[in-house]
Amino acid sequence: MAKSKFRPLHDRVVVRRVESEEKTKGGIIIPDTAKEKPQEGEIIAVGSGARDESGKLVPLDVKVGDRVLFGKWSGTEVKLNDEDLLIMKESDIMGVIA
Numbered sequence: 001m002a003k004s005k006f007r008p009l010h011d012r013v014v015v016r017r018v019e020s021e022e023k024t025k026g027g028i029i030i031p032d033t034a035k036e037k038p039q040e041g042e043i044i045a046v047g048s049g050a051r052d053e054s055g056k057l058v059p060l061d062v063k064v065g066d067r068v069l070f071g072k073w074s075g076t077e078v079k080l081n082d083e084d085l086l087i088m089k090e091s092d093i094m095g096v097i098a
Contacts, residue, residue, distance in 0.1 A: 006080055008087060011050040013062060015041035015075065015086040039074075040097070041086065042067055050090075060090050067097040 008014055018040045043066045049059040062068060075088030 006045065008045055008047040010047045011060060011090045012047045012087055013043050013060070013090055013093070014045040014080075015068065015070065015088060016044050016083070017041045017086065018067070039072055040067065040069055044085070062090060062093060062096060069094045069097065 006014070043062055043064055046060050046062060046064060049057050052058050070086075070088060070093050074092035075086035078085055078087055
């Protein structure tokens with residue numbers, strides 16, 4: 001992603017979807033109309049964190065560069081610098097891929 005001036009707030013992250021496979025394991029090409037949007041992505045920006053009950057800032061567990069899995073309907077789709085991205089809360093992320 002080109003250097004963006006966008007910075008998510010609080011416990012939100014910006015995710016770039018990882019492109020899904022063009023073929024099945026058996027070699028069948030999947031047409032664009034049959035593909036589902038991938039539920040895997042790379043974090044490209046993170047907010048500063050959420051505040052707990054006492055007002056203390058709690059940093060996020062994820063960081064820029066992490067590959068993550070998220071729910072099918074997670075996040076809000078946005079277009080930044082001509083790139084389709086997702087903005088979601090950290091709680092919408094199911095896990096980090098090691």
